[in-house]
Amino acid sequence: MRLRRAPDGTGDGVLATQPFATGDTVMVGFLIGELTGNDSHATQVGPDRWARHGGLGPKVNHSCDPNCGVRLNEGHAFDFVARRAIAAGGELTFDYAMRNFTIDHFPAICLCGAERCRGSVTGWKDLPAARKADYGELVAPYLRAMDERSAAVATPVP
Numbered sequence: 001m002r003l004r005r006a007p008d009g010t011g012d013g014v015l016a017t018q019p020f021a022t023g024d025t026v027m028v029g030f031l032i033g034e035l036t037g038n039d040s041h042a043t044q045v046g047p048d049r050w051a052r053h054g055g056l057g058p059k060v061n062h063s064c065d066p067n068c069g070v071r072l073n074e075g076h077a078f079d080f081v082a083r084r085a086i087a088a089g090g091e092l093t094f095d096y097a098m099r100n101f102t103i104d105h106f107p108a109i110c111l112c113g114a115e116r117c118r119g120s121v122t123g124w125k126d127l128p129a130a131r132k133a134d135y136g137e138l139v140a141p142y143l144r145a146m147d148e149r150s151a152a153v154a155t156p157v158p
Contacts, residue, residue, distance in 0.1 A: 001027055001056050004091070013091045014056045020086040026068055027092070029057045029077035040105035045076055047101075047142050053077060062106075062121055063093035065114035069138020070098045081138055097124045099140040125150065 004013045020026050032054035035042050041058060042050035052058070060068070060080060067086050070078040078099055080092060093112070096103060102123035110121050124132070124143040132139075132147075 014060045019088050020082040024082045027080040031077045044100045060092050062096045063112045064118045065116040066093040066095045068094045
């Protein structure tokens with residue numbers, strides 16, 4: 001992997017230095033510290049837990065039609081896994097909703113440019129059911145549990 005730097009500091013991204021097939025682990029994640037709460041550089045790692053990822057992970061950009069998903073590893077960090085083939089030189093992307101139940105620290109307008117762009121960077125809670133199904137198992141496992149808890153709270157007991 002290599003970092004693409006933009007002259008103004010915005011638009012940085014992570015580029016593949018080799019091709020990857022669907023299902024390949026593209027980049028192994030690691031944590032560099034737990035946080036006491038959410039902020040603009042935090043990664044959700046549990047229902048009420050946040051941490052910082054190290055390495056190039058924080059530089060992987062959002063896309064509403066990402067070429068990578070995430071898989072929790074033994075270090076409780078997220079590996080990036082190819083959802084489709086990625087050519088050498090291709091930019092790695094993932095949907096921030098794949099590991100964040102809500103998005104609290106991003107602009108209202110999404111700039112990913114994907115054909116399937118939702119128009120805003122949303123969290124898991126705001127994704128349509130079809131998009132959640134499309135992502136399969138390449139999302140943080142606690143998100144589905146949080147969905148179930150939210151549904152249970154919203155469903156009145158007869």
